[in-house]
Amino acid sequence: MTNLSIGGEKFGTFYGVGVGPGDPELMTVKAQRILRQVPVLCVPKSREEGGSYALGIISHLMEPNRQRLMELVFPMTKDRAKLEEYWDKGLDQLLVPLRAGEDVAFVTEGDPSIYSTFLHMFALMRERHPEIPVEVVPGVSSINASAAAAGMPLVDGAERLAILPATYEGNQLVDVLERFDTVVLLKVHRVMDRVLDVLEKLEMVDRAVYVSRCGSPEQRVVTDVASLRGQDLEYLSLMIVRRRRG
Ligand SMILES: C[S@@+](CC[C@H](N)C(=O)[O-])C[C@H]1O[C@@H](n2cnc3c(N)ncnc32)[C@H](O)[C@@H]1O
Numbered sequence: 001m002t003n004l005s006i007g008g009e010k011f012g013t014f015y016g017v018g019v020g021p022g023d024p025e026l027m028t029v030k031a032q033r034i035l036r037q038v039p040v041l042c043v044p045k046s047r048e049e050g051g052s053y054a055l056g057i058i059s060h061l062m063e064p065n066r067q068r069l070m071e072l073v074f075p076m077t078k079d080r081a082k083l084e085e086y087w088d089k090g091l092d093q094l095l096v097p098l099r100a101g102e103d104v105a106f107v108t109e110g111d112p113s114i115y116s117t118f119l120h121m122f123a124l125m126r127e128r129h130p131e132i133p134v135e136v137v138p139g140v141s142s143i144n145a146s147a148a149a150a151g152m153p154l155v156d157g158a159e160r161l162a163i164l165p166a167t168y169e170g171n172q173l174v175d176v177l178e179r180f181d182t183v184v185l186l187k188v189h190r191v192m193d194r195v196l197d198v199l200e201k202l203e204m205v206d207r208a209v210y211v212s213r214c215g216s217p218e219q220r221v222v223t224d225v226a227s228l229r230g231q232d233l234e235y236l237s238l239m240i241v242r243r244r245r246g
Contacts, residue, residue, distance in 0.1 A: 010101040011132050012040075014094065014125055016118040018111040018139020019057045023215035026140045027057070034137060035061045038103040042070040042094065044117045053236065054107040070094075070104070074117045087120050091128070094121065098132050111141040115165060115186060143184050146211035146238055150221050153242070155182055166191050173198050183241045189233035196229050204241060212237035 015034050020026035035041065035058055045052040052071065062069070072090040077083060097104050108116040113136070125132055143163065147154045155161045159181035166187040168176070173195065177183055188195060188210070199205045210222040212234040222228060225239065 009099070009131075012098040012101050012103040013133045013135055014098055014121075015103065015105040015135050015137060016108060016112040016116075016122055017105045017137045018108050018113075018141075019054060020140040021110055021142045021145040021215035022053070022057055022213065022219075023145070024057070024060065026145060026215055028137065028139065031137050031139060032061060034105055035107070036063075038067070038105045040068050040070055040097045040102055040104040042072060042104055042106045044072050044074050044090075044106075044108075046074065046076045048073050054109045057109060058107055068097075070097075083120075087124060090121060091124050094125075095129065095132075108139065109142070110145075111139045112136055113138070114141050114143070114163070142186075142211075142214050142236070142238060143240075146214045147240060149211055149214050149219060150209045150223075150240060152209060152240055153182075154184075154240075159244075166195075174202065177202055177204065177241060177243075181243050185239040185241070187235070188239045189235055189237050192228050192233055192239075193230065195239065196226060199225070199241065204243070207243060207245070208239055208241045210237060210239050214238075 015038065017031050017034055019031055041058065041062060043052040043055040070093060072093060074086050074090065075082065094104055094106070106118050106121060108118045110116070112118045122134060122136070125134055143154070161182045161184070162176050162180040163184045163186065164176060166185050177198065185195060196205065199208055205226055208225045210225050210228055212220045213236050
């Protein structure tokens with residue numbers, strides 16, 4: 001394990017570990033090695049009393065008599081000031097074991113480089129504590145896994161792919177759907193009806209597929225996306241819209 005030594009102090013390494021979308025077989029060998037090796041496993045969750053999807057993915061690897069679990073709360077809010085308050089608090093908690101020389105693995109569902117809380121911790125750590133070594137371990141993202149589950153290519157040849165967090169306003173979605181060959185809509189659950197309106201207007205409803213809880217036993221692949229109108233949908237779901245057939 002790599003520990004830096006500055007002025008006699010030894011620091012633990014801060015790992016951002018992507019653990020895939022839920023299927024334990026979609027977790028890399030490297031992720032499994034690090035998760036087994038570190039003394040502190042950190043999982044993000046959105047509510048104090050709530051569960052963590054990431055923890056569910058890795059719980060079979062944990063050894064409670066040898067490893068500690070650190071659960072950090074990061075509420076789902078667009079209130080930047082509130083988020084910053086929680087990021088700061090999370091950073092302080094992470095620094096305790098890291099400064100004591102213990103490695104910490106921050107667990108991220110999917111891949112850490114795609115809309116993950118780890119990215120905020122990573123940026124703050126780099127900026128405020130550059131002495132702490134950081135390592136990112138990529139994971140299979142929900143995008144790759146969902147394309148595979150749907151039997152749908154993402155991009156081929158000169159095609160272009162866009163990934164949107166489903167927070168577009170006005171004509172933005174129309175614009176992206178017209179300019180890109182494949183569009184992936186993450187966090188689509190709250191805006192599904194609006195998305196369906198746009199797809200219907202562009203006559204693209206039959207080019208879309210919806211995947212929820214990809215990689216878990218509850219995985220669902222829906223090709224008749226119009227049937228999703230008005231439904232209460234899962235946070236862990238996305239839509240892939242592909243202009244070309246096949
Ligand atoms: C904050 S982003 C995290 C993305 C994640 N880092 C990744 O690489 O897949 C959360 C969004 O990713 C998508 N997502 C994550 N896990 C998923 C899964 N197992 N099945 C379907 N969509 C998923 C959903 O659109 C969800 O709203």
